[in-house]
Amino acid sequence: MNHGRNRNKIYEPQVFDVSNVKRKYSSKAAYDISDSMTDDTVNYISVDEPEYNKASKFVKAADILVSGTVAAQETKMLETGTDKEKMPYTIYKIEVKDKYKGDCSSTIYAKRLGGKIDGRDNILSGAADINVGESYVFALKDYGNGDYGFVNTTQSAMALKKSSIYEYGGINRKDVLALADTASVRRMAADEKIYGTEKELKKASDVVVIGEVIDYSYEVIEDNLYTIWKVKADRVEKGKEKSEIIYIKTLGGRKDTLISLVENMTKIECGNSYKFYLKDYGTDYYGLTNYSESIIKLRVVTIID
Known part of the structure; x- marks a missing residue:
C-alpha cells in the first residue's frame, strides 16, 4: 500500500x-x-x-x-x-x-x-x-x-x-x-567524400556542435524527402552559434508506408545527444558534412552520489 x-x-x-x-x-x-x-x-x-x-x-x-x-x-x-x-x-x-x-x-x-x-x-x-x-x-x-x-x-x-x-x-x-512497423524500407547510398580522421572532417565542416535532439519533422524539398531535426545546441566547437535551437536536415524519412534511409548513417533519436559536423548553406537548415562520419552519439554518464 x-x-x-x-x-x-x-x-x-x-x-x-x-x-x-x-x-x-x-x-x-x-x-x-x-x-x-x-x-x-x-x-x-x-x-x-x-x-x-x-x-x-x-x-x-x-x-x-x-x-x-x-x-x-x-x-x-x-x-x-x-x-x-x-x-x-x-x-x-x-x-x-x-x-x-x-x-x-x-x-x-x-x-x-x-x-x-x-x-x-x-x-x-x-x-x-x-x-x-x-x-x-x-x-x-x-x-x-x-x-x-x-x-x-x-x-x-x-x-x-x-x-x-x-x-x-x-x-x-x-x-x-x-x-x-510493416512499412517498406528503401535504403539509399550517399555519394560523398570520406575524410577518415576527425581532424580532416572538422577542417571540412563549417560548424561543429554538440546538442540534444528534441524534435523532428518531415519535409519535401526539391522533390526529395528530408527529416528535419530540431537540436538544442549545448556547445559549439567550431563556427558561430546562430541560435540555441538549430535545425539539421538529413536525406530520407517516413511518408505513409515508405521509410527511406541513407546507408551508414548513425541513427538519430529524440532525447539523445550527438556531436554534429555540419555545412552552413546559408538557409534555415544545416546539412551534414557527410553521412557516414558526421554524427557521433554521445554516451550519457550517470553520477551517483
Whole structure:
C-alpha cells in the first residue's frame, strides 16, 4: 500500500489501494468510482482491463499504433454503456508523426476515462502520464467515425523522451515498434567524400556542435524527402552559434508506408545527444558534412552520489 508520509494512516487501506486490488483481481470488466475520500473534490476511478506481458499480444490488441505529440486536451462528460450514464473523459488532440499500424488522419482525438471537470479531479488508477506538448507512442482502439480510445490504462501512452527500450509492465517500446512497423524500407547510398580522421572532417565542416535532439519533422524539398531535426545546441566547437535551437536536415524519412534511409548513417533519436559536423548553406537548415562520419552519439554518464 502507498500512504506516502502520513504515518497516521499506515494501517488503513486507502481508496487507491482498494481500486488497484479491484482492477488487478476482478474477473469481470467494469469500472468503480469512489468519492469517499475526506477531500470531496477528488474521485479515484479503477478499471478492470487487460495488461500485456508480450509485445506481440499488445500490438495485436491495438487497431492503431502511432507516434505523435499531444497538442491539447479537454475533459468532457460523455455517455458510456447501454444505460447512457455519463462519465468524465479526457480527450487528447494528437498530431500524428509516424504510423506503425493501421491508418488514420494526421490529427486525431483519443479519449481516456478520467480528468478534471467542474472542480472535481477524477483520477484514473494506474494511468500513464500524458502531458500537452510531449510526444508518445499511442496504442489505440478504433471505434469508427474518428472515435479512438486507449488499449489500456497503463501501457498505451509510451513516452518518447524515455530511452528506446523503456519498459511498460512486461513489454518495452522498442519491441512493440519492431513488431508493428510493416512499412517498406528503401535504403539509399550517399555519394560523398570520406575524410577518415576527425581532424580532416572538422577542417571540412563549417560548424561543429554538440546538442540534444528534441524534435523532428518531415519535409519535401526539391522533390526529395528530408527529416528535419530540431537540436538544442549545448556547445559549439567550431563556427558561430546562430541560435540555441538549430535545425539539421538529413536525406530520407517516413511518408505513409515508405521509410527511406541513407546507408551508414548513425541513427538519430529524440532525447539523445550527438556531436554534429555540419555545412552552413546559408538557409534555415544545416546539412551534414557527410553521412557516414558526421554524427557521433554521445554516451550519457550517470553520477551517483
